Amino acid sequence: MTIPSPQSPQNPASQNPAPQSSGSQSAGPQPTGPRSAGPQPAGPRVPRSGGSGGGSGGGLARGLQRVTASALGPYQSAVVRIGFAATYLFFLLRELPHRHELYGPDSPWHWDLARQLTEGNRAFSVLMWTDSTVWFEVVYALTLLSAAALMLGWRTRTMSVLFMVGVLSVQNRSIFMGDGGDNVVHLMAIYLVLTRCAQVWSLDARRAARNARRAAEGLPPLRDIVGPVLWAPLGYVLVTATALGGLGGTRWLPVLLWILWLSAAVWWVVDRYAPRSEFRTLLDVLANLAHNATLAVIMAEVCLIYATAGWYKIQGSRWQDGTALYYPLNLDYFTPWPALSDILGASGLMVMVLTYGTVIVQVAFPFTLFNRRVKNVLLVVMICEHAGIALLLGLPFFSMAMIAADAVFLPTAFLVWLGTRATLGRRRLLSRLPGRSRTPGKPWTPTRADGPDGRSADVPARDGQGGTEEPRLQGGGGGHTLVG
Numbered sequence: 001m002t003i004p005s006p007q008s009p010q011n012p013a014s015q016n017p018a019p020q021s022s023g024s025q026s027a028g029p030q031p032t033g034p035r036s037a038g039p040q041p042a043g044p045r046v047p048r049s050g051g052s053g054g055g056s057g058g059g060l061a062r063g064l065q066r067v068t069a070s071a072l073g074p075y076q077s078a079v080v081r082i083g084f085a086a087t088y089l090f091f092l093l094r095e096l097p098h099r100h101e102l103y104g105p106d107s108p109w110h111w112d113l114a115r116q117l118t119e120g121n122r123a124f125s126v127l128m129w130t131d132s133t134v135w136f137e138v139v140y141a142l143t144l145l146s147a148a149a150l151m152l153g154w155r156t157r158t159m160s161v162l163f164m165v166g167v168l169s170v171q172n173r174s175i176f177m178g179d180g181g182d183n184v185v186h187l188m189a190i191y192l193v194l195t196r197c198a199q200v201w202s203l204d205a206r207r208a209a210r211n212a213r214r215a216a217e218g219l220p221p222l223r224d225i226v227g228p229v230l231w232a233p234l235g236y237v238l239v240t241a242t243a244l245g246g247l248g249g250t251r252w253l254p255v256l257l258w259i260l261w262l263s264a265a266v267w268w269v270v271d272r273y274a275p276r277s278e279f280r281t282l283l284d285v286l287a288n289l290a291h292n293a294t295l296a297v298i299m300a301e302v303c304l305i306y307a308t309a310g311w312y313k314i315q316g317s318r319w320q321d322g323t324a325l326y327y328p329l330n331l332d333y334f335t336p337w338p339a340l341s342d343i344l345g346a347s348g349l350m351v352m353v354l355t356y357g358t359v360i361v362q363v364a365f366p367f368t369l370f371n372r373r374v375k376n377v378l379l380v381v382m383i384c385e386h387a388g389i390a391l392l393l394g395l396p397f398f399s400m401a402m403i404a405a406d407a408v409f410l411p412t413a414f415l416v417w418l419g420t421r422a423t424l425g426r427r428r429l430l431s432r433l434p435g436r437s438r439t440p441g442k443p444w445t446p447t448r449a450d451g452p453d454g455r456s457a458d459v460p461a462r463d464g465q466g467g468t469e470e471p472r473l474q475g476g477g478g479g480h481t482l483v484g
Contacts, residue, residue, distance in 0.1 A: 153202020
C-alpha cells in the first residue's frame with residue numbers, strides 16, 4: 001500500500017527555507033510551529049544558544065533539524081528513480097523474445113542448478129518457488145509492470161518493493177547473465193525502497209497536490225481505495241512466503257519486507273485519523289532520516305564504484321601504457337559500429353587520451369565533490385564517457401545505469417530548469433493536438449504568464465489533464481555540497 005509522502009514539519013527558524021509551490025504534496029494539513037502575526041513586543045532579548053556565538057552546538061542543531069525536517073534532494077532522488085526504473089524496463093523489453101533462454105525454463109543454467117546455488121549463497125528469488133513456466137511469465141510480467149509504474153511514480157512505495165523483488169528474483173535466477181550495470185541496478189533497487197523518491201515528477205506527487213488543494217478548500221481528501229487493495233494481497237503473499245521459508249536464507253530481507261508492510265498500515269491509519277498528531281510528525285521524521293541516510297549511501301556507493309574502478313585500472317599494464325581502449329575497439333563483440341570503432345582505434349593519440357582520461361576522471365571524482373564547479377565539469381565528462389561506451393561498445397544498459405547513478409550529484413538548479421523545459425515542451429505538444437482549445441482559461445494554459453518560466457505568479461500552471469504541476473517540497477529546493 002502506498003501512502004502519499006507528506007510534507008515534513010517546517011521549522012520557522014530553519015535556514016534557507018524552500019519556496020512554497022501553489023500545491024502542497026502533503027495529503028493532509030501541515031503541522032507548523034507558531035508564527036508571528038505582527039510586530040514583536042519590545043522587551044529584553046534572550047540570546048539564542050545556536051547563534052553566532054553558539055559554537056558547534058548551534059551548527060549541530062541546525063544540521064539535525066535539516067536532516068529530520070525534510071527529505072533532501074527530491075529532484076536528485078526522482079531522477080535516480082526514473083533512471084533505474086527505465087533502465088530495467090527497457091532491458092526487460094529488449095530481452096522479451098529471449099527471456100526463456102536467459103532466465104526461464106530454457107536457460108542453460110537450469111532451474112535445479114539455480115536452486116542449488118541460491119541455497120548455497122542464501123540468495124533470494126521468487127522464481128525458485130517453482131519451475132512452472134506460467135509462474136515465470138507472471139514474475140517477468142509483474143517485474144516489467146512494476147518498473148513502468150515506478151518510473152511514472154504511481155504508488156511508488158509499493159512499486160519500489162515489487163521492483164526490488166523482481167530485480168532480485170530475475171538476476172539471482174541466472175547470475176552469470178549480468179554485468180557491472182546489473183550489479184548497480186541490483187543495489188539501487190534495494191536503496192530506492194528506503195527513499196522518498198516520489199516527491200516530485202511523479203503521479204503520487206500530483207495526487208498529493210490535488211488532496212492539498214482540497215484541504216485548502218475545506219474538503220476531505222480523496223478516498224484511497226487502491227492502497228488497501230494492494231496492501232491486503234501483498235500481505236497474504238508475505239505471510240505465506242514467510243511461513244514456507246520462501247524469502248531466502250538471509251535475515252535482512254524478511255525483516256525489511258515486514259517493516260515496510262506494517263509501517264504502511266500504521267502510516268495509513270495515522271494519516272487518516274490523526275494527521276496533526278505528534279505521532280504523525282514522528283513518522284515524518286523517521287521517513288526523512290531513512291531517506292537522507294539512504295541518499296548518503298547512494299552517493300558513497302557511486303564514489304566507491306569510481307574509486308575502485310580507477311585504482312584497479314592504474315594497476316593494469318595496458319592502462320599504464322595508454323593502450324587499454326584499443327583492444328575492445330577491435331573485438332567483434334564490442335563493435336556495434338565497426339567503421340566508427342576503426343576510425344577511433346586508428347588514432348594512437350586519441351586512444352591514449354581517452355585511456356588516460358578515463359583513469360584520471362574516475363580516480364579524481366570522489367575528491368572533487370566539495371567543489372561544485374569541478375564536480376559539475378567531471379559529471380559532464382563522465383556522462384559523455386558513458387554515452388560513448390553505449391555507442392562504441394554496445395553497452396546501453398550499463399551506461400544508462402551509471403548515468404542514473406551519477407544523477408544523484410546533479411545540481412538542483414539544473415534539474416529544476418530541465419523539468420521546467422520538459423513541462424513547457426509538453427504543453428506545446430498538447431496544444432497542437434486536435435481538439436485542444438486555445439481559449440483563455442482552459443486548464444492547459446496559464447491565466448497570466450508573468451512568472452520566470454512562463455507561469456502565472458498567482459495561478460498554478462495546469463497540465464493537459466487539468467492537474468497541477470508537481471509541488472516542490474519544503475527543504476527540497478536547497479541543495480548541499482554533495483547533492484548540488
